[in-house]
Amino acid sequence: MPTDPVPTHPTPTGSVPTDTAPTDPAMSVGESGEDAVLSVILEELGDLRSAATDLAALTLAPGDDAAVLELTDDGAPARIVLTTDTLSQDQDFRPSWWAQQDQGAAMGRAVGLKAAAQNLSDLNAMAATPVALLVSLTLPESTALDWVRGFYRGLAEAVRREGAEHCRIAGGDLGSGPGVSVTLTAVGRLPAGRAPLVRTGARPGDQLAVSGPLGAAGAGLALLEAGHPCDSAELARLRDAQIAPAPQLTTGAQALAAGATAGMDLSDGLLRDAGRIARASAVRVRLDEDALNHQAAALLPAAAALGLTPAEARAQTLRWVAAGGEDYELLASFPAEAALPEGFLKVGEILEPGSDADGAREVVLTGAIDDQGWDSLRRR
Numbered sequence: 001m002p003t004d005p006v007p008t009h010p011t012p013t014g015s016v017p018t019d020t021a022p023t024d025p026a027m028s029v030g031e032s033g034e035d036a037v038l039s040v041i042l043e044e045l046g047d048l049r050s051a052a053t054d055l056a057a058l059t060l061a062p063g064d065d066a067a068v069l070e071l072t073d074d075g076a077p078a079r080i081v082l083t084t085d086t087l088s089q090d091q092d093f094r095p096s097w098w099a100q101q102d103q104g105a106a107m108g109r110a111v112g113l114k115a116a117a118q119n120l121s122d123l124n125a126m127a128a129t130p131v132a133l134l135v136s137l138t139l140p141e142s143t144a145l146d147w148v149r150g151f152y153r154g155l156a157e158a159v160r161r162e163g164a165e166h167c168r169i170a171g172g173d174l175g176s177g178p179g180v181s182v183t184l185t186a187v188g189r190l191p192a193g194r195a196p197l198v199r200t201g202a203r204p205g206d207q208l209a210v211s212g213p214l215g216a217a218g219a220g221l222a223l224l225e226a227g228h229p230c231d232s233a234e235l236a237r238l239r240d241a242q243i244a245p246a247p248q249l250t251t252g253a254q255a256l257a258a259g260a261t262a263g264m265d266l267s268d269g270l271l272r273d274a275g276r277i278a279r280a281s282a283v284r285v286r287l288d289e290d291a292l293n294h295q296a297a298a299l300l301p302a303a304a305a306l307g308l309t310p311a312e313a314r315a316q317t318l319r320w321v322a323a324g325g326e327d328y329e330l331l332a333s334f335p336a337e338a339a340l341p342e343g344f345l346k347v348g349e350i351l352e353p354g355s356d357a358d359g360a361r362e363v364v365l366t367g368a369i370d371d372q373g374w375d376s377l378r379r380r
Protein backbone atom coordinates (compact mmCIF):
# COMPACT_ATOMS: atom_id res chain seq x y z
CA MET A 1 0.00 0.00 0.00
CA PRO A 2 1.47 3.43 -0.92
CA THR A 3 2.05 5.74 1.99
CA ASP A 4 -0.17 8.75 2.57
CA PRO A 5 1.19 12.18 1.66
CA VAL A 6 -0.23 13.56 4.93
CA PRO A 7 -1.14 11.66 8.09
CA THR A 8 -4.34 9.63 7.68
CA HIS A 9 -5.00 9.71 11.39
CA PRO A 10 -5.43 13.28 12.55
CA THR A 11 -6.16 13.18 16.26
CA PRO A 12 -9.90 12.65 16.66
CA THR A 13 -10.22 15.93 18.51
CA GLY A 14 -8.18 17.80 15.90
CA SER A 15 -11.10 19.40 14.08
CA VAL A 16 -13.51 19.83 16.91
CA PRO A 17 -14.51 23.46 17.57
CA THR A 18 -12.44 24.84 20.41
CA ASP A 19 -15.14 27.07 21.92
CA THR A 20 -16.20 25.71 25.22
CA ALA A 21 -19.83 24.76 25.57
CA PRO A 22 -22.02 27.40 27.25
CA THR A 23 -22.56 26.56 30.91
CA ASP A 24 -25.92 28.32 31.47
CA PRO A 25 -28.33 25.33 31.58
CA ALA A 26 -31.37 27.52 30.74
CA MET A 27 -29.91 28.75 27.45
CA SER A 28 -31.81 27.65 24.34
CA VAL A 29 -30.37 26.41 21.06
CA GLY A 30 -31.79 29.53 19.41
CA GLU A 31 -29.82 31.77 21.78
CA SER A 32 -26.58 29.84 21.58
CA GLY A 33 -26.33 28.99 17.85
CA GLU A 34 -24.97 26.02 15.90
CA ASP A 35 -21.32 26.04 17.01
CA ALA A 36 -22.21 26.18 20.71
CA VAL A 37 -24.79 23.38 20.36
CA LEU A 38 -22.19 21.28 18.60
CA SER A 39 -19.74 21.89 21.45
CA VAL A 40 -22.32 20.57 23.94
CA ILE A 41 -22.89 17.47 21.76
CA LEU A 42 -19.19 16.69 21.30
CA GLU A 43 -18.46 17.23 24.99
CA GLU A 44 -21.32 14.90 25.90
CA LEU A 45 -20.21 12.24 23.40
CA GLY A 46 -16.81 12.01 25.07
CA ASP A 47 -14.91 8.96 23.87
CA LEU A 48 -17.98 7.57 22.03
CA ARG A 49 -16.71 9.67 19.14
CA SER A 50 -13.14 8.51 19.28
CA ALA A 51 -12.41 5.26 21.13
CA ALA A 52 -11.68 2.34 18.79
CA THR A 53 -13.34 -1.05 19.23
CA ASP A 54 -12.14 -4.45 17.96
CA LEU A 55 -14.27 -3.97 14.84
CA ALA A 56 -13.86 -0.35 13.84
CA ALA A 57 -12.17 2.93 14.60
CA LEU A 58 -13.27 6.49 13.84
CA THR A 59 -10.00 7.78 12.46
CA LEU A 60 -11.66 11.15 11.84
CA ALA A 61 -14.25 11.97 14.51
CA PRO A 62 -17.25 14.32 14.26
CA GLY A 63 -16.20 17.90 13.57
CA ASP A 64 -15.20 17.84 9.90
CA ASP A 65 -17.40 17.63 6.77
CA ALA A 66 -17.71 13.88 7.30
CA ALA A 67 -16.33 11.17 9.58
CA VAL A 68 -13.84 8.49 8.50
CA LEU A 69 -14.53 4.98 9.82
CA GLU A 70 -11.85 2.35 9.46
CA LEU A 71 -13.18 -1.20 9.47
CA THR A 72 -10.69 -3.60 10.93
CA ASP A 73 -9.95 -6.45 8.57
CA ASP A 74 -7.42 -9.23 8.10
CA GLY A 75 -6.27 -7.63 4.87
CA ALA A 76 -5.89 -3.89 4.29
CA PRO A 77 -8.46 -2.08 6.47
CA ALA A 78 -11.26 -0.39 4.49
CA ARG A 79 -12.00 3.26 5.20
CA ILE A 80 -15.51 4.56 4.66
CA VAL A 81 -16.60 8.17 4.94
CA LEU A 82 -19.96 9.04 6.52
CA THR A 83 -22.08 12.17 6.50
CA THR A 84 -25.73 13.13 6.90
CA ASP A 85 -27.76 16.29 6.25
CA THR A 86 -31.40 17.33 6.44
CA LEU A 87 -33.51 19.64 4.30
CA SER A 88 -36.74 20.96 5.81
CA GLN A 89 -39.68 22.73 4.27
CA ASP A 90 -39.69 26.47 5.11
CA GLN A 91 -36.12 26.28 6.50
CA ASP A 92 -34.34 25.22 3.31
CA PHE A 93 -36.99 25.59 0.58
CA ARG A 94 -40.60 26.77 0.29
CA PRO A 95 -43.39 25.21 -1.78
CA SER A 96 -44.44 28.76 -2.73
CA TRP A 97 -41.21 29.07 -4.79
CA TRP A 98 -42.96 26.84 -7.33
CA ALA A 99 -46.15 27.64 -9.23
CA GLN A 100 -49.08 25.48 -8.04
CA GLN A 101 -48.79 23.14 -11.05
CA ASP A 102 -45.04 22.62 -10.38
CA GLN A 103 -45.35 21.64 -6.70
CA GLY A 104 -45.42 17.93 -7.66
CA ALA A 105 -42.72 16.42 -9.87
CA ALA A 106 -40.80 19.66 -10.53
CA MET A 107 -40.48 20.57 -6.87
CA GLY A 108 -39.72 16.96 -5.90
CA ARG A 109 -36.89 16.85 -8.44
CA ALA A 110 -35.39 20.09 -7.15
CA VAL A 111 -35.52 18.94 -3.51
CA GLY A 112 -33.91 15.63 -4.54
CA LEU A 113 -31.13 17.44 -6.35
CA LYS A 114 -30.54 19.75 -3.39
CA ALA A 115 -30.54 16.94 -0.81
CA ALA A 116 -28.04 15.02 -2.92
CA ALA A 117 -25.91 18.12 -3.48
CA GLN A 118 -25.70 18.88 0.23
CA ASN A 119 -24.47 15.38 1.10
CA LEU A 120 -22.33 14.55 -1.94
CA SER A 121 -20.60 17.89 -1.55
CA ASP A 122 -19.56 16.88 2.00
CA LEU A 123 -18.01 13.67 0.61
CA ASN A 124 -16.28 15.64 -2.15
CA ALA A 125 -14.86 17.93 0.53
CA MET A 126 -13.16 14.89 2.07
CA ALA A 127 -11.88 13.80 -1.38
CA ALA A 128 -13.98 10.64 -0.94
CA THR A 129 -15.89 8.81 -3.69
CA PRO A 130 -19.66 8.46 -3.03
CA VAL A 131 -20.82 4.82 -2.99
CA ALA A 132 -24.23 4.82 -1.28
CA LEU A 133 -27.08 7.00 -0.06
CA LEU A 134 -29.76 6.25 2.54
CA VAL A 135 -32.90 8.36 2.23
CA SER A 136 -35.25 9.24 5.07
CA LEU A 137 -38.43 11.02 3.97
CA THR A 138 -40.95 12.68 6.28
CA LEU A 139 -43.96 13.65 4.20
CA PRO A 140 -47.28 15.37 4.98
CA GLU A 141 -50.10 12.99 3.98
CA SER A 142 -51.21 15.42 1.22
CA THR A 143 -47.88 15.00 -0.65
CA ALA A 144 -48.50 14.07 -4.30
CA LEU A 145 -47.07 10.73 -5.43
CA ASP A 146 -45.65 12.72 -8.31
CA TRP A 147 -43.53 14.66 -5.81
CA VAL A 148 -42.00 11.38 -4.64
CA ARG A 149 -41.37 10.31 -8.26
CA GLY A 150 -39.78 13.68 -8.99
CA PHE A 151 -37.62 13.44 -5.85
CA TYR A 152 -36.14 10.07 -6.89
CA ARG A 153 -35.57 11.39 -10.42
CA GLY A 154 -33.64 14.27 -8.85
CA LEU A 155 -31.55 11.83 -6.79
CA ALA A 156 -30.92 9.68 -9.87
CA GLU A 157 -29.85 12.74 -11.86
CA ALA A 158 -27.44 13.74 -9.10
CA VAL A 159 -25.74 10.35 -8.85
CA ARG A 160 -25.25 10.14 -12.61
CA ARG A 161 -23.07 13.24 -12.51
CA GLU A 162 -19.30 13.09 -12.82
CA GLY A 163 -17.76 12.00 -9.54
CA ALA A 164 -20.92 10.24 -8.24
CA GLU A 165 -21.31 7.48 -10.86
CA HIS A 166 -20.47 4.77 -8.31
CA CYS A 167 -23.19 5.85 -5.91
CA ARG A 168 -26.18 3.58 -5.30
CA ILE A 169 -29.38 4.21 -3.34
CA ALA A 170 -29.24 1.70 -0.50
CA GLY A 171 -32.63 2.27 1.15
CA GLY A 172 -34.15 4.62 3.64
CA ASP A 173 -37.19 5.26 5.78
CA LEU A 174 -40.67 6.74 5.36
CA GLY A 175 -42.59 8.72 7.92
CA SER A 176 -45.35 11.26 8.15
CA GLY A 177 -45.16 14.76 9.57
CA PRO A 178 -46.53 18.27 9.19
CA GLY A 179 -43.92 19.46 6.67
CA VAL A 180 -41.57 17.79 4.18
CA SER A 181 -38.25 16.85 5.76
CA VAL A 182 -35.57 14.92 3.91
CA THR A 183 -32.51 13.41 5.57
CA LEU A 184 -29.84 11.78 3.45
CA THR A 185 -26.93 9.76 4.78
CA ALA A 186 -24.09 9.47 2.32
CA VAL A 187 -21.36 6.84 2.39
CA GLY A 188 -18.11 7.33 0.54
CA ARG A 189 -14.83 5.52 0.30
CA LEU A 190 -11.27 6.62 0.32
CA PRO A 191 -8.97 4.91 -2.16
CA ALA A 192 -6.27 2.88 -0.43
CA GLY A 193 -3.45 5.17 0.60
CA ARG A 194 -5.34 8.42 0.04
CA ALA A 195 -5.57 10.68 3.06
CA PRO A 196 -8.88 12.51 3.48
CA LEU A 197 -8.93 16.26 2.88
CA VAL A 198 -9.53 17.66 6.38
CA ARG A 199 -10.02 21.10 7.92
CA THR A 200 -7.00 20.97 10.17
CA GLY A 201 -3.95 21.41 7.92
CA ALA A 202 -3.95 25.07 6.81
CA ARG A 203 -0.57 26.74 7.43
CA PRO A 204 0.44 30.40 7.63
CA GLY A 205 1.45 31.59 4.17
CA ASP A 206 -0.93 29.22 2.34
CA GLN A 207 -3.21 30.61 -0.34
CA LEU A 208 -6.94 30.21 0.27
CA ALA A 209 -9.08 29.40 -2.78
CA VAL A 210 -12.60 28.37 -3.79
CA SER A 211 -13.49 25.90 -6.53
CA GLY A 212 -15.76 28.38 -8.32
CA PRO A 213 -17.55 31.72 -8.00
CA LEU A 214 -19.69 32.27 -4.88
CA GLY A 215 -22.97 34.01 -4.16
CA ALA A 216 -25.31 32.60 -6.83
CA ALA A 217 -27.38 30.58 -4.31
CA GLY A 218 -27.72 33.59 -1.99
CA ALA A 219 -28.78 35.84 -4.86
CA GLY A 220 -31.23 33.14 -6.03
CA LEU A 221 -32.69 32.94 -2.52
CA ALA A 222 -33.28 36.70 -2.47
CA LEU A 223 -34.99 36.57 -5.89
CA LEU A 224 -37.22 33.67 -4.81
CA GLU A 225 -38.12 35.28 -1.49
CA ALA A 226 -39.04 38.50 -3.37
CA GLY A 227 -41.30 36.47 -5.69
CA HIS A 228 -39.32 37.59 -8.74
CA PRO A 229 -40.25 35.68 -11.94
CA CYS A 230 -36.53 35.19 -12.87
CA ASP A 231 -37.48 35.74 -16.49
CA SER A 232 -34.01 35.98 -18.01
CA ALA A 233 -31.42 33.24 -18.47
CA GLU A 234 -29.09 34.97 -15.99
CA LEU A 235 -31.72 35.28 -13.24
CA ALA A 236 -32.96 31.72 -13.87
CA ARG A 237 -29.36 30.50 -13.40
CA LEU A 238 -29.21 32.18 -9.98
CA ARG A 239 -32.61 30.79 -8.98
CA ASP A 240 -31.55 27.28 -10.03
CA ALA A 241 -28.32 27.58 -8.03
CA GLN A 242 -30.61 27.92 -5.00
CA ILE A 243 -33.37 25.40 -5.73
CA ALA A 244 -31.47 22.69 -7.63
CA PRO A 245 -27.71 23.01 -7.02
CA ALA A 246 -25.30 20.85 -9.02
CA PRO A 247 -21.95 20.97 -7.21
CA GLN A 248 -18.77 19.77 -8.85
CA LEU A 249 -17.87 16.43 -7.25
CA THR A 250 -14.27 15.98 -8.33
CA THR A 251 -12.77 19.14 -6.86
CA GLY A 252 -11.81 17.52 -3.54
CA ALA A 253 -9.58 14.98 -5.24
CA GLN A 254 -8.23 17.68 -7.59
CA ALA A 255 -7.39 19.90 -4.63
CA LEU A 256 -5.58 17.05 -2.84
CA ALA A 257 -3.62 16.25 -6.00
CA ALA A 258 -2.59 19.92 -6.21
CA GLY A 259 -1.23 19.76 -2.65
CA ALA A 260 -4.17 21.19 -0.68
CA THR A 261 -3.36 21.47 3.02
CA ALA A 262 -6.99 21.79 4.21
CA GLY A 263 -10.46 21.87 2.72
CA MET A 264 -14.18 21.99 3.46
CA ASP A 265 -17.42 22.49 1.60
CA LEU A 266 -19.03 25.92 1.67
CA SER A 267 -22.57 25.60 2.95
CA ASP A 268 -22.87 28.32 5.57
CA GLY A 269 -21.05 31.10 3.69
CA LEU A 270 -17.38 31.96 3.21
CA LEU A 271 -17.01 34.11 6.34
CA ARG A 272 -18.37 31.49 8.72
CA ASP A 273 -16.77 28.52 7.00
CA ALA A 274 -13.36 30.21 6.65
CA GLY A 275 -13.61 30.77 10.41
CA ARG A 276 -14.08 27.02 10.84
CA ILE A 277 -10.93 26.23 8.84
CA ALA A 278 -9.10 28.87 10.88
CA ARG A 279 -10.27 27.39 14.17
CA ALA A 280 -9.63 23.78 13.15
CA SER A 281 -6.13 24.64 11.88
CA ALA A 282 -5.30 27.11 14.70
CA VAL A 283 -4.54 29.89 12.21
CA ARG A 284 -6.30 33.00 10.94
CA VAL A 285 -7.58 33.80 7.48
CA ARG A 286 -7.32 37.07 5.54
CA LEU A 287 -9.96 37.38 2.83
CA ASP A 288 -9.09 39.51 -0.20
CA GLU A 289 -11.84 42.10 -0.58
CA ASP A 290 -10.91 42.88 -4.18
CA ALA A 291 -11.26 39.23 -5.18
CA LEU A 292 -14.64 39.03 -3.44
CA ASN A 293 -15.85 42.31 -5.01
CA HIS A 294 -14.83 40.95 -8.39
CA GLN A 295 -17.04 37.91 -7.82
CA ALA A 296 -19.82 40.14 -6.46
CA ALA A 297 -19.95 42.15 -9.70
CA ALA A 298 -21.31 39.11 -11.52
CA LEU A 299 -24.39 39.25 -9.27
CA LEU A 300 -25.33 42.87 -10.07
CA PRO A 301 -28.20 41.79 -12.41
CA ALA A 302 -29.93 40.18 -9.40
CA ALA A 303 -29.47 43.35 -7.34
CA ALA A 304 -30.88 45.42 -10.22
CA ALA A 305 -33.85 43.03 -10.57
CA LEU A 306 -34.57 43.60 -6.87
CA GLY A 307 -34.55 47.39 -7.41
CA LEU A 308 -31.50 48.13 -5.23
CA THR A 309 -29.63 51.45 -5.59
CA PRO A 310 -26.02 51.17 -6.85
CA ALA A 311 -24.66 51.56 -3.30
CA GLU A 312 -27.08 49.00 -1.89
CA ALA A 313 -26.27 46.66 -4.77
CA ARG A 314 -22.51 46.80 -4.05
CA ALA A 315 -23.09 45.93 -0.39
CA GLN A 316 -25.71 43.24 -1.08
CA THR A 317 -23.76 41.43 -3.78
CA LEU A 318 -20.69 41.31 -1.51
CA ARG A 319 -22.91 39.91 1.26
CA TRP A 320 -24.14 37.16 -1.09
CA VAL A 321 -20.56 36.23 -1.97
CA ALA A 322 -19.15 36.36 1.56
CA ALA A 323 -22.09 35.15 3.61
CA GLY A 324 -24.88 33.84 1.37
CA GLY A 325 -24.14 30.14 1.84
CA GLU A 326 -25.37 27.04 -0.01
CA ASP A 327 -22.82 27.45 -2.81
CA TYR A 328 -21.40 23.94 -2.20
CA GLU A 329 -18.08 24.99 -3.66
CA LEU A 330 -14.91 23.67 -2.06
CA LEU A 331 -12.89 26.04 0.15
CA ALA A 332 -9.27 24.89 0.32
CA SER A 333 -5.82 26.10 1.31
CA PHE A 334 -2.73 25.45 -0.82
CA PRO A 335 0.98 26.05 -0.30
CA ALA A 336 1.96 29.54 -1.52
CA GLU A 337 3.90 28.12 -4.49
CA ALA A 338 1.23 25.60 -5.60
CA ALA A 339 -0.58 26.07 -8.91
CA LEU A 340 -4.31 26.09 -8.16
CA PRO A 341 -6.41 23.45 -9.96
CA GLU A 342 -8.26 24.70 -13.03
CA GLY A 343 -11.32 26.79 -12.19
CA PHE A 344 -10.20 27.58 -8.62
CA LEU A 345 -10.21 31.25 -7.59
CA LYS A 346 -7.94 32.72 -4.93
CA VAL A 347 -9.92 34.46 -2.17
CA GLY A 348 -7.34 35.08 0.52
CA GLU A 349 -4.44 33.76 2.53
CA ILE A 350 -3.69 32.02 5.79
CA LEU A 351 -2.16 34.12 8.58
CA GLU A 352 -0.31 33.23 11.76
CA PRO A 353 -2.63 33.18 14.76
CA GLY A 354 -2.90 36.71 16.20
CA SER A 355 0.01 38.11 14.17
CA ASP A 356 -1.21 41.61 13.27
CA ALA A 357 -3.25 44.59 14.42
CA ASP A 358 -6.48 42.71 13.92
CA GLY A 359 -5.59 40.76 17.03
CA ALA A 360 -7.52 37.57 17.62
CA ARG A 361 -10.10 37.76 14.82
CA GLU A 362 -10.19 34.45 12.99
CA VAL A 363 -11.29 35.92 9.68
CA VAL A 364 -9.97 39.30 8.58
CA LEU A 365 -11.75 41.23 5.86
CA THR A 366 -11.07 44.93 5.34
CA GLY A 367 -14.34 46.80 4.95
CA ALA A 368 -17.23 46.00 7.24
CA ILE A 369 -19.77 43.37 6.35
CA ASP A 370 -22.83 43.08 8.53
CA ASP A 371 -23.55 39.41 7.91
CA GLN A 372 -21.53 36.58 9.41
CA GLY A 373 -23.08 33.75 7.39
CA TRP A 374 -25.70 31.15 8.06
CA ASP A 375 -26.52 29.56 11.42
CA SER A 376 -29.31 27.00 11.19
CA LEU A 377 -30.15 27.15 14.90
CA ARG A 378 -29.61 30.74 16.02
CA ARG A 379 -32.83 32.67 16.37
CA ARG A 380 -33.20 35.24 13.55
Ligand SMILES: Nc1ncnc2c1ncn2[C@@H]1O[C@H](COP(=O)(O)OP(=O)(O)O)[C@@H](O)[C@H]1O
Pocket residue numbers: 038041061062063064065066067084085122267268
Ligand atom coordinates in the same frame (compact mmCIF):
# COMPACT_ATOMS: atom_id res chain seq x y z
N1 LIG B 1 -26.32 16.00 16.14
C1 LIG B 1 -25.01 15.79 15.97
N2 LIG B 1 -24.36 14.82 16.68
C2 LIG B 1 -23.04 14.59 16.49
N3 LIG B 1 -22.29 15.27 15.62
C3 LIG B 1 -22.87 16.25 14.88
C4 LIG B 1 -24.25 16.56 15.03
N4 LIG B 1 -24.55 17.57 14.17
C5 LIG B 1 -23.42 17.87 13.51
N5 LIG B 1 -22.41 17.07 13.93
C6 LIG B 1 -21.05 17.05 13.39
O1 LIG B 1 -20.53 18.37 13.38
C7 LIG B 1 -19.79 18.64 12.20
C8 LIG B 1 -20.31 19.87 11.50
O2 LIG B 1 -21.67 19.67 11.15
P1 LIG B 1 -22.38 20.58 10.07
O3 LIG B 1 -22.20 22.01 10.41
O4 LIG B 1 -23.75 20.05 9.85
O5 LIG B 1 -21.44 20.25 8.85
P2 LIG B 1 -21.73 20.32 7.31
O6 LIG B 1 -21.84 21.79 7.00
O7 LIG B 1 -20.51 19.71 6.71
O8 LIG B 1 -22.98 19.55 7.10
C9 LIG B 1 -19.88 17.36 11.37
O9 LIG B 1 -18.71 16.62 11.59
C10 LIG B 1 -21.07 16.65 11.94
O10 LIG B 1 -20.97 15.23 11.83
Ligand SMILES: Cc1ncc(C[n+]2csc(CCOP(=O)(O)OP(=O)(O)O)c2C)c(N)n1
Pocket residue numbers: 085086090091092093094118221267268324325326374375376
Ligand atom coordinates in the same frame (compact mmCIF):
# COMPACT_ATOMS: atom_id res chain seq x y z
C1 LIG C 1 -36.74 29.11 3.13
C2 LIG C 1 -35.24 29.25 3.18
N1 LIG C 1 -34.71 30.11 4.08
C3 LIG C 1 -33.35 30.24 4.14
C4 LIG C 1 -32.53 29.53 3.32
C5 LIG C 1 -31.03 29.70 3.39
N2 LIG C 1 -30.32 28.61 4.02
C6 LIG C 1 -30.91 27.50 4.51
S1 LIG C 1 -29.80 26.39 5.12
C7 LIG C 1 -28.49 27.39 4.72
C8 LIG C 1 -27.06 27.01 5.02
C9 LIG C 1 -26.68 25.60 5.11
O1 LIG C 1 -27.58 24.80 5.83
P1 LIG C 1 -27.26 23.67 6.86
O2 LIG C 1 -28.48 22.85 6.99
O3 LIG C 1 -26.63 24.26 8.09
O4 LIG C 1 -26.20 22.86 6.04
P2 LIG C 1 -24.88 22.20 6.54
O5 LIG C 1 -24.01 23.31 7.03
O6 LIG C 1 -25.27 21.24 7.63
O7 LIG C 1 -24.38 21.54 5.30
C10 LIG C 1 -28.94 28.57 4.14
C11 LIG C 1 -28.06 29.67 3.68
C12 LIG C 1 -33.15 28.66 2.39
N3 LIG C 1 -32.45 27.92 1.53
N4 LIG C 1 -34.49 28.55 2.34
Ligand SMILES: [Mg+2]
Pocket residue numbers: 084085086
Ligand atom coordinates in the same frame (compact mmCIF):
# COMPACT_ATOMS: atom_id res chain seq x y z
MG1 LIG D 1 -24.83 19.35 8.31
